[in-house]
Amino acid sequence: MxxxxxxxxxxxxxxxxxxxxxxxxxxxxxxxxxxxxxxxxxxxxxxxxxxxxxxxxxxxDINWITDLAFLADITMHLNNVNLSLKGKGQLIVDMHDQIKAFMEKLRLFERQMNNGHLTFFNRLASLNYLKLLLSAITKQS
Known part of the structure; x- marks a missing residue:
């Protein structure tokens, strides 16, 4: 119901x-x-x-919602790498390269997030945009 x-x-x-x-x-x-x-x-x-x-x-709770957005975004990236590892006929060397590439991607994500860039985190970026917008509106009031 x-x-x-x-x-x-x-x-x-x-x-x-x-x-x-x-x-x-x-x-x-x-x-x-x-x-x-x-x-x-x-x-x-x-x-x-x-x-x-x-x-x-x-x-x-904005902190909880921010964590949720991050978790949704990072899980999407994990799902993508998991899907790329599936399928018949893949060589272990290619799979190893995909995992190494994903590890590099994680390092890139970390560097970008430390610099305030949320390019690869759509949910988190949209939430961050809303927080900035609300902050600007509050300051004008």
């Missing part, structure tokens, strides 16, 4: 996503997609829970 109501709520809110898988038996690759969807509609989830008389304070 709640799931059907939630899907209707998302449709009414014209949310970015129309549903979120809620079964715990999701494969780990799909969990990255669940994180991405959850991150995209966390505000709608919070509103829905408030309408039901329940509240999850973490959905309003």
């Amino acid at each position: 709640n799931h059907r109501q939630f899907k209707g709520f998302l449709k009414d809110m014209e949310a970015e996503c129309r549903d979120i898988p809620y079964h715990s038996t999701v494969r780990w690759l799909s969990r990255g997609k669940v994180l991405d969807v959850f991150s995209a509609i966390h505000e709608e989830i919070s509103l829905f829970l408030e309408m039901k008389g329940e509240e999850m304070h973490c959905l309003k």
Whole structure:
């Protein structure tokens, strides 16, 4: 019943996503997609829970939301490297190169994040943009 109501709520809110898988038996690759969807509609989830008389304070905690966005982004990168390692006919040398390349990518991510560049972290970048916008609006008031 709640799931059907939630899907209707998302449709009414014209949310970015129309549903979120809620079964715990999701494969780990799909969990990255669940994180991405959850991150995209966390505000709608919070509103829905408030309408039901329940509240999850973490959905309003900017630090928790930032961690969620980072987790969704990094899991997407992990999923991509995992998918690149799958398939028949791959040589171990090629797979080793892909893993080494991913490790270099992680170092690049770290350097860029330390410099405030979120190019490879879409969810985190959009959240950061919103935080900056809210900060600017607050300063003008």
